[in-house]
Amino acid sequence: MSTLPIPQTHPISDWTFHPFTIFIPVYNEEEIIVKNTEQLVEYLNQFHIPYELIIGSNGSTDRTVELGEALQKRFSHLKFFHIHQRGPGVAFKRGISMATYEHIISVDMDLSVDLNFIKMANFLLSEYDLVVGSKRMGSQKRSVMRKLASASFIFCAMILLGLSFDDYSLAAKGYKKKVLGGCLDRIGSGTFYVVEVLYYATQNNYNTVQIPAPCQDERKSRFNLVHEGLYRFGSLFKLWLS
Numbered sequence: 001m002s003t004l005p006i007p008q009t010h011p012i013s014d015w016t017f018h019p020f021t022i023f024i025p026v027y028n029e030e031e032i033i034v035k036n037t038e039q040l041v042e043y044l045n046q047f048h049i050p051y052e053l054i055i056g057s058n059g060s061t062d063r064t065v066e067l068g069e070a071l072q073k074r075f076s077h078l079k080f081f082h083i084h085q086r087g088p089g090v091a092f093k094r095g096i097s098m099a100t101y102e103h104i105i106s107v108d109m110d111l112s113v114d115l116n117f118i119k120m121a122n123f124l125l126s127e128y129d130l131v132v133g134s135k136r137m138g139s140q141k142r143s144v145m146r147k148l149a150s151a152s153f154i155f156c157a158m159i160l161l162g163l164s165f166d167d168y169s170l171a172a173k174g175y176k177k178k179v180l181g182g183c184l185d186r187i188g189s190g191t192f193y194v195v196e197v198l199y200y201a202t203q204n205n206y207n208t209v210q211i212p213a214p215c216q217d218e219r220k221s222r223f224n225l226v227h228e229g230l231y232r233f234g235s236l237f238k239l240w241l242s
Contacts, residue, residue, distance in 0.1 A: 019050035020103040020122045023095040025088040026055055029109045030063040036111050037071050043115050054079045056095045059086025087189030088170055096180050108171035114214040121174030129179050129206040132165050133172025133213030149229055160240040161199055165210055168194045172213040179206055192235040
């Protein structure tokens with residue numbers, strides 16, 4: 001795995017961009033889905049190249065589905081779907097099957113990671129098979145508890161699986177579709193799918209790179225942190241045993 005800094009001052013005009021897909025899994029995001037989608041579309045339009053935005057609701061019970069379907073009618077580049085089963089891994093697999101382009105970049109609906117990760121990931125996917133955005137490498141505003149939990153999980157992933165990445169969250173990841181095609185049937189329904197994809201890529205010697213992903217994430221988590229911790233650490237040990 002390579003590690004690179006982000007050249008923040010490098011002119012966009014000097015970069016080589018390719019058509020790309022943005023994927024966002026959502027669960028009960030009625031408060032932010034409209035304004036944040038509008039902000040993201042405004043950012044993406046500056047590149048003047050083909051792109052699509054896929055938003056996948058998994059198990060939402062509020063107005064997320066209603067608002068997502070309305071957004072799909074407003075923006076021609078946007079695809080929205082809803083599945084009744086809760087699980088970002090399920091939504092991820094469905095979203096990837098719908099993706100038109102080879103370069104696929106995942107972000108979260110609260111846009112907590114600096115959006116410039118998108119342009120850097122798209123640029124790097126011309127050379128690398130996976131791009132991992134690391135909050136630890138960039139500046140981050142997150143609660144102490146979440147930082148500690150994340151650090152513990154990263155350490156265990158390194159010891160048990162030999163993985164050297166600094167971030168296994170859903171957001172700020174770039175994938176080539178050809179890589180995902182080999183492992184979609186192996187990943188689970190929850191958030192652990194990121195680890196499963198990265199482990200698969202490492203085992204199969206795909207070319208990966210990690211870059212800083214500055215983050216401001218002071219919003220309350222959409223997951224029960226205790227349940228999520230038990231699930232992720234349990235899944236980590238299951239993968240190690242297998």
